Amino acid sequence: MGDLIQAVDSPREITGAAQRLREIAQRKEIAPQAVLELFEQWAAALNDRELHDVPGVTFLRLWLRRGNLEPLLLRELGPSSLSGGWWEDGRARLRAFPLGVVGHWPAGNIEIQPILSLTCALLGGNCCLVRVPSGLVSVTRRVIEKLQEVDRNGLLSERICVISFDHSRMDLHESMAQAVDGAIVWGGAEAVSQVRRLQFPHWARVLVFGPRLSAAAMDATTWGDQKERSSWCRRIARDVWQFDQQACSSPQALFLERGAGGDPSEFVEHLREAFHQENQQHPRQEIETALTSAICLARASWLLDSVANRALFPVSPDWTILLGTGTQMPNPTQGRTLSVLVVDDLLQVISKFDGTLQTLGLGIGDAQREETLARAAGRNGVDRIVKLGRMHVFGSPWDGMELIRPMVRLVRHVPSQD
Amino acid sequence: MSALIEIEQGIESLLMEPPYGMDPQQRQRTLLALLKKELAYACDRNPLFRNYVEQWPMDFRGAEEIANLPYLPVGVFKANPPLALVDGDDIKRTLTSSATTGQMPSRVVLDAATAKRMTKAVTAIFRDFIGPARRPYLVIDTPQNLAAQSQMGARGAAIQGLRSFATEVVSCLGSGAEGDLTLDVEKLLASAAKWKDSDVLVYGFTYVIWTHLVQPLQGQGITLDLPGVRVLHSGGWKRLEQRAVTRDVFVQGVASVFGCAADRVVDYYGMVENVGVIYPDCDQGNKHVPAFAEVIVRDPLSLAPVKAGERGLIQVCSVLPTSFPGFLLLTEDMADVVGYDNCSCGRSGISFRFAGRAPKAELRGCGNLENTRYQRGEGSAVAWAT
Numbered sequence: 001m002g003d004l005i006q007a008v009d010s011p012r013e014i015t016g017a018a019q020r021l022r023e024i025a026q027r028k029e030i031a032p033q034a035v036l037e038l039f040e041q042w043a044a045a046l047n048d049r050e051l052h053d054v055p056g057v058t059f060l061r062l063w064l065r066r067g068n069l070e071p072l073l074l075r076e077l078g079p080s081s082l083s084g085g086w087w088e089d090g091r092a093r094l095r096a097f098p099l100g101v102v103g104h105w106p107a108g109n110i111e112i113q114p115i116l117s118l119t120c121a122l123l124g125g126n127c128c129l130v131r132v133p134s135g136l137v138s139v140t141r142r143v144i145e146k147l148q149e150v151d152r153n154g155l156l157s158e159r160i161c162v163i164s165f166d167h168s169r170m171d172l173h174e175s176m177a178q179a180v181d182g183a184i185v186w187g188g189a190e191a192v193s194q195v196r197r198l199q200f201p202h203w204a205r206v207l208v209f210g211p212r213l214s215a216a217a218m219d220a221t222t223w224g225d226q227k228e229r230s231s232w233c234r235r236i237a238r239d240v241w242q243f244d245q246q247a248c249s250s251p252q253a254l255f256l257e258r259g260a261g262g263d264p265s266e267f268v269e270h271l272r273e274a275f276h277q278e279n280q281q282h283p284r285q286e287i288e289t290a291l292t293s294a295i296c297l298a299r300a301s302w303l304l305d306s307v308a309n310r311a312l313f314p315v316s317p318d319w320t321i322l323l324g325t326g327t328q329m330p331n332p333t334q335g336r337t338l339s340v341l342v343v344d345d346l347l348q349v350i351s352k353f354d355g356t357l358q359t360l361g362l363g364i365g366d367a368q369r370e371e372t373l374a375r376a377a378g379r380n381g382v383d384r385i386v387k388l389g390r391m392h393v394f395g396s397p398w399d400g401m402e403l404i405r406p407m408v409r410l411v412r413h414v415p416s417q418d
Numbered sequence: 419m420s421a422l423i424e425i426e427q428g429i430e431s432l433l434m435e436p437p438y439g440m441d442p443q444q445r446q447r448t449l450l451a452l453l454k455k456e457l458a459y460a461c462d463r464n465p466l467f468r469n470y471v472e473q474w475p476m477d478f479r480g481a482e483e484i485a486n487l488p489y490l491p492v493g494v495f496k497a498n499p500p501l502a503l504v505d506g507d508d509i510k511r512t513l514t515s516s517a518t519t520g521q522m523p524s525r526v527v528l529d530a531a532t533a534k535r536m537t538k539a540v541t542a543i544f545r546d547f548i549g550p551a552r553r554p555y556l557v558i559d560t561p562q563n564l565a566a567q568s569q570m571g572a573r574g575a576a577i578q579g580l581r582s583f584a585t586e587v588v589s590c591l592g593s594g595a596e597g598d599l600t601l602d603v604e605k606l607l608a609s610a611a612k613w614k615d616s617d618v619l620v621y622g623f624t625y626v627i628w629t630h631l632v633q634p635l636q637g638q639g640i641t642l643d644l645p646g647v648r649v650l651h652s653g654g655w656k657r658l659e660q661r662a663v664t665r666d667v668f669v670q671g672v673a674s675v676f677g678c679a680a681d682r683v684v685d686y687y688g689m690v691e692n693v694g695v696i697y698p699d700c701d702q703g704n705k706h707v708p709a710f711a712e713v714i715v716r717d718p719l720s721l722a723p724v725k726a727g728e729r730g731l732i733q734v735c736s737v738l739p740t741s742f743p744g745f746l747l748l749t750e751d752m753a754d755v756v757g758y759d760n761c762s763c764g765r766s767g768i769s770f771r772f773a774g775r776a777p778k779a780e781l782r783g784c785g786n787l788e789n790t791r792y793q794r795g796e797g798s799a800v801a802w803a804t
Binding site for chain 1: 465466467468469470475491493497718720722731750776777
């Protein structure tokens with residue numbers, strides 16, 4: 001791959017890179033087993049002390065494991081996907097083929113997202129042209145270096161071209177869009193809209209993971225359970241801490257269903273302890289000044305809004321718990337600011353979800369009740385319903401969409417001998 | 419003696435002190451004690467404010483430093499109705515900030531006592547910088563902004579703050595047919611000719627001075643020949659920065675059209691929420707805090723006060739307001755701390771330099787393309803393990 005990440009300045013460089021990738025995609029098929037094997041080795045190589053400071057690298061190691069990806073391939077691409085062969089479909093045969101060159105526009109706030117995005121396309125046998133946001137160039141380089149260490153023959157590395165350019169260079173975005181057969185786009189509303197407006201070839205498939213919010217919810221039996229309370233609070237704290245509460249799957253609010261089980265104030269005392277502990281283990285190294293201002297304003301606005309509102313927070317902006325009542329999803333502050341809202345009925349909350357909610361993290365004691373809530377959540381636009389503590393587990397489908405299948409073509413062959 | 423009377427007496431005695439000459443330790447002790455009384459008073463007057471103060475992680479009654487007292491972020495004054503410690507009937511004036519387009523302005527309510535103190539305090543500060551003499555006052559604004567009104571914007575309040583130094587007041591801008599500001603050159607030249615050998619006081623918002631005075635005069639090649647002028651300006655640099663006008667370019671431009679030395683042009687920092695307190699540049703280019711106020715610059719990461727040489731968010735503290743809880747306010751502005759009690763200009767206390775507005779926070783979904791996250795070592799594996 002030569003220089004790992006190329007800073008490009010002209011459309012011609014992008015066209016040239018895409019052309020090289022297309023030739024490889026057309027000339028050389030790569031067997032799914034070969035991809036899985038290299039991913040497995042990459043995962044092992046990422047277990048390097050030097051990379052421990054990269055947020056999400058532990059997650060990435062687990063994502064790349066064969067045990068994680070094999071079931072995903074089987075589910076999305078069918079029973080023969082591991083062997084790369086055809087499978088019977090009545091009188092016809094089906095087989096997955098790559099689209100060709102897949103362009104990636106990852107978001108700038110999740111360090112490992114460029115890698116996660118490209119692995120999805122590689123699993124489908126594609127080549128990848130990845131535009132890395134300027135803030136992630138260094139971290140992406142460090143992660144890809146580890147792939148190069150294990151991929152001595154360049155089997156996967158030659159299929160990846162990572163480029164960087166200023167986000168305002170629309171000419172370069174345009175040229176990238178015109179050079180790809182598919183695209184995976186991640187980001188905020190403005191960012192994804194900008195990419196969607198680009199002139200892709202008419203055959204290109206564009207997969208968009210736009211901005212979403214997430215929430216957590218617990219029934220009274222669960223949050224009122226004295227024995228398990230600390231454990232649940234630790235799970236919630238982890239979900240809040242990961243990705244600094246900036247991911248789509250980060251809980252911004254926790255809804256507690258009222259019940260005879262206990263006092264929400266007692267519960268948030270446990271949550272305070274869990275947040276404190278999590279903060280000691282994973283303190284912030286830096287913060288944007290505007291986020292500090294936003295956190296201070298969220299605390300004050302909440303407490304000045306009603307004398308019934310409560311808040312728990314340290315003097316620093318490290319974390320904040322806002323306790324009160326309400327069935328509406330609050331405006332998120334992020335920065336480890338969790339609204340804990342007591343409600344009479346979780347269904348009231350879920351019925352107000354409007355499609356912006358991606359993940360609902362649940363702690364529900366009764367399976368039948370959970371089934372009711374999950375069905376209501378699905379109807380109201382929620383795409384992922386998971387146990388608390390697992391809100392960021394990246395898997396397929398994500399945002400209601402499969403991750404590998406959209407970037408492959410299922411070719412149907414009806415043998416002529418019949 | 420009622421709590422309010424005790425507070426008012428405390429404020430009055432601080433206003434009697436030379437604004438920058440008080441012994442630093444005595445000043446800290448006095449301010450701390452008075453601010454605690456004001457917090458207690460505000461808690462009695464406003465249950466919502468009490469709710470905030472009671473849930474602050476430290477009890478203010480036991481605080482040994484001003485930095486440990488509970489402070490409000492300045493954004494809370496954008497709420498409607500504005501936070502108040504007085505009944506509606508007692509509100510004499512509402513000050514509004516100069517919000518940029520699409521933003522909600524801050525609003526603070528003044529009763530008669532707070533308004534009076536505001537004037538007294540601003541006068542004391544200006545007197546320390548420009549001397550006590552009264553002189554002709556040229557306002558780079560429209561006549562409409564000269565009058566004190568019950569609803570007053572930041573520009574109006576700033577103009578009013580200098581009136582007590584004026585022998586006569588002349589405004590040199592008018593409103594054009596489409597509401598745009600126009601310079602009345604004839605009026606300006608006539609006033610300049612009349613005041614040629616006098617000390618003259620000039621005030622205007624920074625961008626108004628540049629856009630509606632300096633540029634038109636430079637365009638016409640006019641110099642006013644007022645070497646004894648003192649040009650005060652405030653209101654921030656954002657709009658000029660957008661036009662790539664640096665401070666040096668601004669000061670040179672202003673000095674050239676007035677025909678004065680560059681050190682006659684004085685920038686000051688102030689905000690309506692911090693009523694009665696302004697921070698002019700001293701001859702060393704630093705800002706100082708008067709006896710009845712304090713500035714704490716806080717590290718955005720920890721919110722702890724920063725050391726000399728470091729940058730952080732500005733917290734303004736003032737004992738002056740008793741009509742709204744504006745004693746301790748965390749602003750969205752940044753400052754560099756130059757030093758403590760060691761400025762060559764002779765003023766004691768913190769010396770700082772304004773370092774601009776903190777950029778606006780944007781909500782991150784699975785993100786904004788160009789924004790990075792600043793977190794290390796989070797434990798993704800945990801999610802898988804649970």
